[in-house]
Amino acid sequence: MIFRDIISKKIFEQSGYIAPEQKGAIKMDANENPFSLQEPLKKRLLEEMGKVNLNRYPEAGALELRNRFARYYGVKKDMVMLGNGSDELIQMLCLTLKGKVSGVLVPTPTFVMYRIIAVNTGNKVLEVRLDENFDLDIEAMLTKIRATFPSLIFLSCPNSPTGNLFSRDKIEAIIKKTSGVVVIDEAYADFSGETLLPLLKKYDNLVFLKTLSKLGLASMRLGFLIGPRDIIAQLDKVRLPYNVNCLSQIAANFFLDNHDEFSRQVLQIVKNRGELYLRLKEIAGIKPYPSSANFIFFSCAFDADRIYNKLAADGIIIKNFNTKLTRNCMRVTVGNSKENKAFLKSLKSAVSELGA
Numbered sequence: 309m310i311f312r313d314i315i316s317k318k319i320f321e322q323s324g325y326i327a328p329e330q331k332g333a334i335k336m337d338a339n340e341n342p343f344s345l346q347e348p349l350k351k352r353l354l355e356e357m358g359k360v361n362l363n364r365y366p367e368a369g370a371l372e373l374r375n376r377f378a379r380y381y382g383v384k385k386d387m388v389m390l391g392n393g394s395d396e397l398i399q400m401l402c403l404t405l406k407g408k409v410s411g412v413l414v415p416t417p418t419f420v421m422y423r424i425i426a427v428n429t430g431n432k433v434l435e436v437r438l439d440e441n442f443d444l445d446i447e448a449m450l451t452k453i454r455a456t457f458p459s460l461i462f463l464s465c466p467n468s469p470t471g472n473l474f475s476r477d478k479i480e481a482i483i484k485k486t487s488g489v490v491v492i493d494e495a496y497a498d499f500s501g502e503t504l505l506p507l508l509k510k511y512d513n514l515v516f517l518k519t520l521s522k523l524g525l526a527s528m529r530l531g532f533l534i535g536p537r538d539i540i541a542q543l544d545k546v547r548l549p550y551n552v553n554c555l556s557q558i559a560a561n562f563f564l565d566n567h568d569e570f571s572r573q574v575l576q577i578v579k580n581r582g583e584l585y586l587r588l589k590e591i592a593g594i595k596p597y598p599s600s601a602n603f604i605f606f607s608c609a610f611d612a613d614r615i616y617n618k619l620a621a622d623g624i625i626i627k628n629f630n631t632k633l634t635r636n637c638m639r640v641t642v643g644n645s646k647e648n649k650a651f652l653k654s655l656k657s658a659v660s661e662l663g664a
């Protein structure tokens with residue numbers, strides 16, 4: 309195949325991001341919000357969408373919407389940029405900040421898209437393992453920073469898949485010691501009740517990522533980058549025009565208009581997380597880790613692949629992390645009570661079958 313001779317080896321050798329599709333399955337693998345919107349609210353959204361001029365491009369700068377979100381996040385005007393999901397913003401960061409050394413530093417395990425996007429944009433990926441508590445190994449991180457001058461450092465806070473927050477003093481030490489830009493990805497911050505956004509007043513090499521995907525609007529692909537204006541001005545040169553379509557822009561306004569409803573759902577998910585954690589702890593051979601997000605990371609005393617397959621056979625899809633770094637570990641998204649019950653039932657039966 310001639311294509312094989314043209315394409316970069318780094319891209320050719322990848323397997324690609326695989327999102328499993330199983331009709332009718334209970335999806336507990338992608339950290340979506342399990343609740344749907346009440347019918348009157350949904351109807352209102354669809355009515356707004358019905359007014360769209362299909363023949364026209366969406367509002368290019370989406371200035372008003374950006375300023376609305378700036379107010380929502382408590383930052384100054386022009387400090388917010390919209391993306392087609394925060395994945396697109398990660399891609400823009402990797403393209404724009406591809407410095408002379410082109411290094412992207414990430415702790416592991418973390419959100420896999422940092423690595424995939426960094427590689428696909430021609431960056432070199434530098435990895436440092438988290439410590440035994442899944443916190444940042446600050447000495448190893450600083451050593452790597454001194455040796456390689458990465459242009460970008462991604463810190464998911466809370467971290468996926470482990471669910472914990474990193475120590476704030478370690479994060480600040482990294483921000484102070486790097487000459488590159490630190491990205492704090494707060495995709496799950498709403499479930500932790502904490503944000504590091506106020507650090508924007510203290511440092512100028514810091515940006516934040518937020519998304520509506522984990523809050524109930526995954527279908528609409530809406531992500532936000534919050535940071536200093538001069539960084540955003542550079543990113544804006546790389547952004548494709550009209551990157552956020554009309555329907556997504558309407559959904560973003562809808563989110564702000566109905567913020568109370570989305571907040572209620574977050575509270576319910578946090579409550580369900582507490583119960584799910586306790587139930588998991590009761591199962592012999594299963595060790596759940598405390599979570600500040602809308603999912604729970606757990607290890608099991610058996611072959612995780614077999615557990616995963618048994619759950620899948622029962623129509624329950626979770627995320628399998630059974631690799632060398634996270635042997636026999638899995639991640640389950642907190643569902644509604646019916647989903648959590650079905651998951652626990654299936655897990656218990658799998659565990660007893662495998663001879664706990």
Ligand SMILES: *Cc1c(COP(=O)(O)O)cnc(C)c1O
Binds near residue numbers: 339395519530
């Ligand atoms: C889900 C997720 C994202 C991607 O969100 P989208 O807005 O759907 O692209 C980014 N970062 C982390 C850590 C995530 O878990």
